[in-house]
Amino acid sequence: MLKKEFTKDQEEIARIAKALGHPVRISILQMLANQQCCYHGDMSEVIPVAKSTLSQHLKELREAGLIQGEITPPTVKYCINQENWQLAKVLFGSFFKDVKEQAAG
Numbered sequence: 001m002l003k004k005e006f007t008k009d010q011e012e013i014a015r016i017a018k019a020l021g022h023p024v025r026i027s028i029l030q031m032l033a034n035q036q037c038c039y040h041g042d043m044s045e046v047i048p049v050a051k052s053t054l055s056q057h058l059k060e061l062r063e064a065g066l067i068q069g070e071i072t073p074p075t076v077k078y079c080i081n082q083e084n085w086q087l088a089k090v091l092f093g094s095f096f097k098d099v100k101e102q103a104a105g
Contacts, residue, residue: 009095013091013092013095015064016064016066016088016091018064019061019064020066022057022060024049024053024054024057025057025060025061027047028047028054028057028058028061028067028078029061029066029067029080031043031046031047032067032078032079033080036079037070037077037078037079038077038079039075039076040058040075040077040078041075043058058078062078064084065081065084066080066081066084066085067079068080068081
């Protein structure tokens with residue numbers, strides 16, 4: 001049986017989609033998109049989850065490259081990783097365009 005290889009773009013889209021797959025992470029990204037940066041403590045006052053849960057979601061977004069953090073003890077400041085965010089927009093834009101064209105064709 002032949003093993004099918006996935007393209008780099010397919011793997012990248014899946015990785016980002018997984019990171020976007022929870023409403024808390026969507027909320028975090030929306031919050032960060034509306035401001036330059038945000039401190040973890042400030043987020044925990046707005047997003048209705050425990051600080052430890054918030055930390056796990058921030059970790060997922062960081063590992064996916066969608067956000068970046070700056071640690072200056074005792075605080076951590078997060079912001080959107082603009083380079084990777086632009087890449088995600090391009091990848092998803094192409095994906096949805098391709099799927100739409102295939103479905104219409």
